[in-house]
Amino acid sequence: MSTDPTPVLVLDHVSRVHGEAETEVVALSHASLTVARGELVAVMGPSGSGKSSLLNLAGGLDRATSGRVVVEGVDVTSLDAKGLAALRRRSIGFVFQDLNLIPSLTAAENIGLPLELDGWSVRRARSQALDALDRLQLRELADRFPDQMSGGQQQRVAIARALVGERTLVLADEPTGALDSHTGEGVLKLLRQRCDAGAAGLIVTHEARHAAWADRVVFLRDGVIVDETGAAPTADSLLAEAR
Amino acid sequence: MSVKQGLLALLAEEPMYGARLRSEFEARTGGTWPLNVGQVYTTLARLERDGLVEPVGGSDDEGRIAYRLTDAGRTEIDAWWLTPVDRDSTPRDELVIKLALAVTAPGVDVPRVVQTQRTATLKHLRDLTRLKSRASDEPDAHDLAWQLVLENLLFAAEAEVRWLDHVESTLSRMPAAAVRRAPTVDDVAGSPAALAKGASA
Numbered sequence: 001m002s003t004d005p006t007p008v009l010v011l012d013h014v015s016r017v018h019g020e021a022e023t024e025v026v027a028l029s030h031a032s033l034t035v036a037r038g039e040l041v042a043v044m045g046p047s048g049s050g051k052s053s054l055l056n057l058a059g060g061l062d063r064a065t066s067g068r069v070v071v072e073g074v075d076v077t078s079l080d081a082k083g084l085a086a087l088r089r090r091s092i093g094f095v096f097q098d099l100n101l102i103p104s105l106t107a108a109e110n111i112g113l114p115l116e117l118d119g120w121s122v123r124r125a126r127s128q129a130l131d132a133l134d135r136l137q138l139r140e141l142a143d144r145f146p147d148q149m150s151g152g153q154q155q156r157v158a159i160a161r162a163l164v165g166e167r168t169l170v171l172a173d174e175p176t177g178a179l180d181s182h183t184g185e186g187v188l189k190l191l192r193q194r195c196d197a198g199a200a201g202l203i204v205t206h207e208a209r210h211a212a213w214a215d216r217v218v219f220l221r222d223g224v225i226v227d228e229t230g231a232a233p234t235a236d237s238l239l240a241e242a243r
Numbered sequence: 244m245s246v247k248q249g250l251l252a253l254l255a256e257e258p259m260y261g262a263r264l265r266s267e268f269e270a271r272t273g274g275t276w277p278l279n280v281g282q283v284y285t286t287l288a289r290l291e292r293d294g295l296v297e298p299v300g301g302s303d304d305e306g307r308i309a310y311r312l313t314d315a316g317r318t319e320i321d322a323w324w325l326t327p328v329d330r331d332s333t334p335r336d337e338l339v340i341k342l343a344l345a346v347t348a349p350g351v352d353v354p355r356v357v358q359t360q361r362t363a364t365l366k367h368l369r370d371l372t373r374l375k376s377r378a379s380d381e382p383d384a385h386d387l388a389w390q391l392v393l394e395n396l397l398f399a400a401e402a403e404v405r406w407l408d409h410v411e412s413t414l415s416r417m418p419a420a421a422v423r424r425a426p427t428v429d430d431v432a433g434s435p436a437a438l439a440k441g442a443s444a
């Protein structure tokens with residue numbers, strides 16, 4: 001694990017307001033949150049509480065009305081569209097509920113696509129894609145098309161895509177939505193492993209069992225962070241508590 | 244269930260000394276139910292009195308006496324496996340009582356009570372998950388016992404969080420005045436608490 005103390009993600013009093021005056025909707029209000037290397041943080045809250053808004057702002061898919069979003073030391077709010085797109089391709093991996101795998105591309109091609117878009121050669125992109133598949137022990141899926149894979153396999157490929165290359169921030173919005181509980185738990189294990197290996201992760205989930213894989217849980221209600229569980233305890237206190 | 248059935252179940256496998264019964268009991272229940280040797284010997288004495296176990300010969304060089312099941316003991320334990328656990332006699336849950344009181348007591352910030360508990364329960368769930376993720380992928384019988392105990396704790400914590408979510412969303416849909424109103428005798432007579440009382444009486 002890297003010892004770089006710079007947090008991978010910092011949200012500093014981030015707000016997002018849609019519409020104006022009477023039609024104004026505050027999706028997120030003064031949210032502050034830091035995610036370090038090696039950390040997996042879960043976001044929970046009722047539907048409409050601002051979870052997706054928070055994640056989209058963290059990933060530069062949406063712009064804050066006020067406040068700062070800093071990824072890898074770069075103030076996302078100061079980047080133009082091109083700079084933002086480059087940062088997303090290089091540092092940020094997304095897993096969405098609808099997996100967004102392109103049906104006409106194989107697993108390896110789907111995974112390599114963001115790298116190719118970033119100007120890598122097809123060959124280098126493929127070799128990185130195979131590495132990403134290896135890390136998740138999915139090498140045998142490399143040349144399969146999405147419709148030749150089970151839901152769980154597609155989900156894992158989507159995660160491999162989110163983790164390909166040097167990506168240090170992984171954002172997942174209800175990634176276990178359509179999966180049975182065993183497969184869903186496998187997805188969380190993978191994210192956990194990647195974070196243990198040095199990535200930073202932020203995951204939206206409504207299942208306590210899945211949030212339990214995170215180091216911390218952040219609760220949202222009506223766009224406001226209302227509570228946060230503390231950091232994970234040590235192994236000793238764990239064993240004492242389990243008794 | 245009591246220590247009694249636990250010891251009978253272990254003795255059904257083979258005769259054992261008190262100290263070994265204690266360590267087996269703890270290992271097999273994943274350490275969730277620590278016993279002291281005194282409890283084991285008192286229970287053995289009662290089982291012997293009731294004719295369910297008997298000593299095997301005299302004490303050995305170290306003064307230990309092994310016990311084995313009698314036929315009556317075996318009948319007893321065989322019946323126990325297939326007798327459903329009596330849920331009416333389980334102890335009342337403090338959290339349920341606390342929230343039932345909180346919604347009717349004036350001046351209690353119920354959403355905060357719910358949130359505080361949920362945070363604590365989620366931490367517990369996270370800790371259990373960590374323990375589980377360290378458990379072996381190829382469990383032997385003892386690991387398996389421990390894993391089953393862990394899973395049970397996980398399911399219980401998960402159910403508690405779901406119930407708390409449910410309480411929260413129910414409260415958020417109710418006008419504040421309705422939540423804080425003191426209950427009348429009529430409310431209480433038909434309430435789940437009253438029904439539960441009737442069922443266990």
Ligand SMILES: Nc1ncnc2c1ncn2[C@@H]1O[C@H](COP(=O)(O)OP(=O)(O)O)[C@@H](O)[C@H]1O
Nearest residue numbers: 018025026027046047048049050051052053054
């Ligand atoms: N593009 C938008 N225009 C108007 N309102 C929006 C938009 N996106 C989200 N919202 C509102 O912001 C709030 C938070 O939404 P969201 O972040 O999607 O919540 P969650 O993911 O927790 O369900 C909701 O009230 C939603 O209706």
Ligand SMILES: [Mg+2]
Nearest residue numbers: 051052053173
């Ligand atoms: Mg959402």
